[in-house]
Amino acid sequence: MPIHVRDREKGRLQNLNRDIFCCVSPSIYQSDAKRAAFVIILIMIISPCCDKAGLKKGPWTPEEDQKLLAYIEEHGHGSWRSLPEKAGLQRCGKSCRLRWTNYLRPDIKRGKFTVQEEQTIIQLHALLGNRWSAIATHLPKRTDNEIKNYWNTHLKKRLIKMGIDPVTHKHKNETLSSSTGQSKNAATLSHMAQWESARLEAEARLARESKLLHLQHYQNNNNLNKSAAPQQHCFTQKTSTNWTKPNQGNGDQQLESPTSTVTFSENLLMPLGIPTDSSRNRNNNNNESSAMIELAVSSSTSSDVSLVKEHEHDWIRQINCGSGGIGEGFTSLLIGDSVGRGLPTGKNEATAGVGNESEYNYYEDNKNYWNSILNLVDSSPSDSATMF
DNA sequence: AATCGGCGCAACCGCGCGCAC
DNA sequence: AGTGCGCGCGGTTGCGCCGAT
Numbered sequence: 001m002p003i004h005v006r007d008r009e010k011g012r013l014q015n016l017n018r019d020i021f022c023c024v025s026p027s028i029y030q031s032d033a034k035r036a037a038f039v040i041i042l043i044m045i046i047s048p049c050c051d052k053a054g055l056k057k058g059p060w061t062p063e064e065d066q067k068l069l070a071y072i073e074e075h076g077h078g079s080w081r082s083l084p085e086k087a088g089l090q091r092c093g094k095s096c097r098l099r100w101t102n103y104l105r106p107d108i109k110r111g112k113f114t115v116q117e118e119q120t121i122i123q124l125h126a127l128l129g130n131r132w133s134a135i136a137t138h139l140p141k142r143t144d145n146e147i148k149n150y151w152n153t154h155l156k157k158r159l160i161k162m163g164i165d166p167v168t169h170k171h172k173n174e175t176l177s178s179s180t181g182q183s184k185n186a187a188t189l190s191h192m193a194q195w196e197s198a199r200l201e202a203e204a205r206l207a208r209e210s211k212l213l214h215l216q217h218y219q220n221n222n223n224l225n226k227s228a229a230p231q232q233h234c235f236t237q238k239t240s241t242n243w244t245k246p247n248q249g250n251g252d253q254q255l256e257s258p259t260s261t262v263t264f265s266e267n268l269l270m271p272l273g274i275p276t277d278s279s280r281n282r283n284n285n286n287n288e289s290s291a292m293i294e295l296a297v298s299s300s301t302s303s304d305v306s307l308v309k310e311h312e313h314d315w316i317r318q319i320n321c322g323s324g325g326i327g328e329g330f331t332s333l334l335i336g337d338s339v340g341r342g343l344p345t346g347k348n349e350a351t352a353g354v355g356n357e358s359e360y361n362y363y364e365d366n367k368n369y370w371n372s373i374l375n376l377v378d379s380s381p382s383d384s385a386t387m388f
Numbered sequence: 389a390a391t392c393g394g395c396g397c398a399a400c401c402g403c404g405c406g407c408a409c
Numbered sequence: 410a411g412t413g414c415g416c417g418c419g420g421t422t423g424c425g426c427c428g429a430t
Contacts, residue, residue, distance in 0.1 A: 059398070059424085081415065097416075098399065133418060145398080148419075153396055392430080400422070408414085 056090045060099050064089055068096055069104055102145045109141035113150055121147055122155055126169040 056064075071077075071087035077100065078086075080093035089096060102108075113121070117139055124135045132144035132151075139147060156166040164171055 057400075079415075093415085094401095095399075101417090102398075130419065144418075149397055152420095390430105392428105394428090395426085396424105397426105398422105398424090401420085403418085403420100405417085406415095409412085 055084075055092055057095070060103075064091070065099070065104060068099060072100060072104075102143050105143075107141055108143060113142075113154075117142070118155060121151060122159070122169075125151065125155075125166075129167075 060068075067087050067089055071083065075086070077083055077097070080097045083089075083093055083096050084091045087096070091099075120139055121135060124138055128134050130148075132148045136142055136144040136147050159166045159169075
């Protein structure tokens with residue numbers, strides 16, 4: 001079995017070790033002590049670049065920051081792996097990337113989180129879980145690392161104090177009641193969360209790509225203005241979207257953030273039967289089809305769209321032939337009201353299939369909770385357009 | 389004044405994914 | 410198809426700060 005030298009920088013030493021053991025004589029690693037010694041020697045031989053002698057770790061000094069900043073301002077970061085050497089830094093590329101993305105980037109807002117930001121984090125966490133990068137796309141100028149830290153040190157504890165499970169975002173009482181006869185609506189709400197979660201994830205992905213294009217635009221302009229250093233692409237990641245890129249066509253064109261529900265979801269998702277804000281009422285609660293649609297949303301970069309489209313007819317057929325038919329189940333709950341976010345506001349609608357007043361109250365509470373989240377989700381993505 | 393423990397945050401680690409060859 | 414590379418993400422760690430004792 002081959003030694004996975006390719007795993008160097010990625011730290012897959014476990015695989016490396018296992019593979020190494022498979023290709024050496026059993027006598028070499030017959031004891032734990034010998035095995036450990038053997039691994040240490042091999043690791044020293046095949047050392048990851050980050051562990052190369054002389055490469056610094058730990059806190060960054062102002063001088064290092066200055067070097068990194070100066071280099072990126074001048075040339076863009078290009079390949080992170082080769083950057084440290086070019087910039088004269090005794091760091092690994094990964095360390096440089098982290099320092100830049102989490103600290104040095106010019107568009108980072110530091111300092112206390114506002115109440116609004118806190119609410120946003122909590123609500124998005126309810127939908128997305130620990131997908132910090134996706135959450136960060138809805139909080140302009142905040143990094144995923146910062147949000148993650150803030151969650152772990154402040155918000156999580158606060159929720160626990162309030163008797164709310166920070167993982168499920170359910171109140172203790174709620175957990176109890178959902179384990180009894182009221183699981184149906186809980187499941188419905190959970191399903192709604194999944195819809196939004198998938199949508200947000202897709203939006204986050206596209207926002208990231210948008211962000212890259214913005215930065216590239218900014219840095220290309222920067223380079224052009226300086227017109228000194230040779231033109232070098234700042235970002236090696238390629239996007240396969242069809243959006244208008246900066247400097248394409250007329251120079252005034254701004255790159256629209258694809259995270260906008262209107263500009264992105266309507267165009268891309270509606271044809272696929274994926275619920276957008278205005279199209280939610282055209283879907284139902286068919287588990288199979290919705291699962292497939294969720295898959296489509298979560299993989300909805302344009303490069304994936306063709307794949308998604310291959311299955312489009314199958315999905316539509318399933319939606320139409322499904323047990324509930326269009327207009328029932330999830331969607332009817334979601335958009336039963338013509339105003340607001342479409343959740344049923346009338347007691348009759350809301351309690352259809354629900355037995356008594358307490359269940360109604362329970363559902364109503366959840367409805368309000370998710371309404372607030374869904375409203376947030378609707379209003380926030382456009383912010384990502386102004387990230388840069 | 390010294391020690392201890394909790395807290396906050398920057399940085400690191402390990403993993404997985406996408407892309408190019 | 411297999412492999413190497415580069416990168417992003419989420420989890421974890423380490424360290425400095427600060428208040429309590």
